[in-house]
Amino acid sequence: MKTAERANRSKILITGCSGYVGRQLAALLSAKGYDVTGTCRSDFDLDGIDVRRGVLTNSEFVTDILSDRDIVIHAAALTRSKDPAELRESNESVTSLLLDGVASSSVKRVIFLSTDQAVNGVGPYGESKQNCETIVREKAKDYAILRLTPVIGEFAPTQNSTFSKVISKILNGSIFVMPGDGDFPIAPIGIKDIANAIDLLIMKEDHLDKTYGLCGEPSTFLSFVNQVEETVGLRRWKVPLPIGPIKKAAGLLKRLPGSGKLPLDSILNIGQPIPVDTQDLGRDTGFKPTPLSEIIGSMPGLPVPSRLSVSWRRTTPNGRQNRIDGWTN
Template sequence: MENKRILVIGGSGYIGKPIVKRLNKQGYKVTVLSRNPKKIINGIKYIQGNVMNKDFLLKNVKDFDVIIYLAAIIRTLKKSKYKENIIGLKNTIETMYTNKIKKIIYFSTQSIYIKKTGPYGNSKKACEKLILNSYLNYVVIRPNYVYGIDKYNDFYRLYSIIKKTKICPIIGSGKTRFQPINKNDIVEITLKYIKKWKPKEIVDVSGKTTISMNEVTEIIKKQTNIWFIKIHIPLSILQLFKWIIPFDVDGYTDDRTSINKNTLKGYANIKEDINNIIKIN
């Protein structure tokens, strides 16, 4: 089996866990590196460590065919923490050079298309430059918004707020379109690249349907029959407080539909999935 020995950096996270499960089921020899590893599958080797520690990486990251890099700080009040996204990846790339590991699947974001981004988006743009300027045999995957049929996504969080307060907060007009992709589709796309490697590939991965937050709220209303007030929060107000908001405010209301011709689309139906998400107790 080609690409049999796989290290998943950030394999305990939201996208990492299902990828690890799928690879293990397919017979790959999977190792997970994480700051806070949780042993979720028997037979998987877990390494507790931090990509900020280059000496640790040099000692432990060796004898792998492929590295899947998912580690990232996405939301934090401490904006300087986003620099760790760049430093951690740089340490990993240098470790791969030293330990002769050639292949990496790097998870980026479609936010890199937004002209003006905040600290998180800026860090991901810098990370892509590191990958593209490296001598590695890379695949860059740029997901749209990723969700699962669970409570750990923005659809369920919005539904929970509506249910408890009868208020629906929407940033901006709510008309911004995006293409959410089910994380199970992400898993299958990742597996596809491992099985049939395409060197120097950059691919967007998106759901098959575009949707807006206004449409999301209509689905919630129709499914639950909950009466609520929709409150639109002007982006200009958030801009005044963006340094104490734990996500990128800049570019938040920009269009999020994929513009890359090299786009793979998932199979999940977002409207059906939202209906299933809000049925979760």
């Protein structure tokens, strides 16, 4: 069956479609020809997407949204909470109830968006995702688990997007404070690559029941910062902050009540090897990640200058002339 024909007949449900990842996936998969329905907890509109408002702990709501779907992409998750136990309970109960609904529905395959933090159970979020993976393996009749590294999608610094926040700091200050010398590994995954991987997995005729790593090409944090600067036409003074004291402070803060809203586990994990790769996914589907430079260069919303450079001279109060280089938009 041709890809277009398969896409046009597949009906997808995406949970958490108001989140940073879910919202963009809904739009990208709809553009590929899928019939997409999304869920969210509050009022939310998305062009071309049937968005249903409700909570996934309501069994009647779950039954209704699954009634005519072929594929479920479970993206809804609580990432941080002042109460770690609440975070774990929320994510695990939602996943369990959703899978109970899937068992008595027409859904053929579940694609669960997990995290690379689930590999070693990093922090409450990683632990909860690890437990959710177990629930999926036990209850789903055909599934694929995708362990994602941090995602680069549209530039949205006010949302739950680590790399958008980093880019915002580069754009809005002449000084950029950087953890250590920045020479530690990262492998962010582009949102379009996630959509492409999901598309490939939906097209697979074989029974799956597999767990895949999904990451971008290996790079370093410093390389990411340099590529962002090159893309937006800016250069910042990079001030290295020793990683040791940063981690020590994060460890102390983690002991305080209510610290779960802070990204302390990610800070404590700086410098650790990337725990996933795409070898299995590439072998099974032919997936290849997009180079980081292309992901940054095509990032929606990123204020990128045109290629038309301009220069002029400005006379200072003491009579000196300074050349100023810039760009036109």
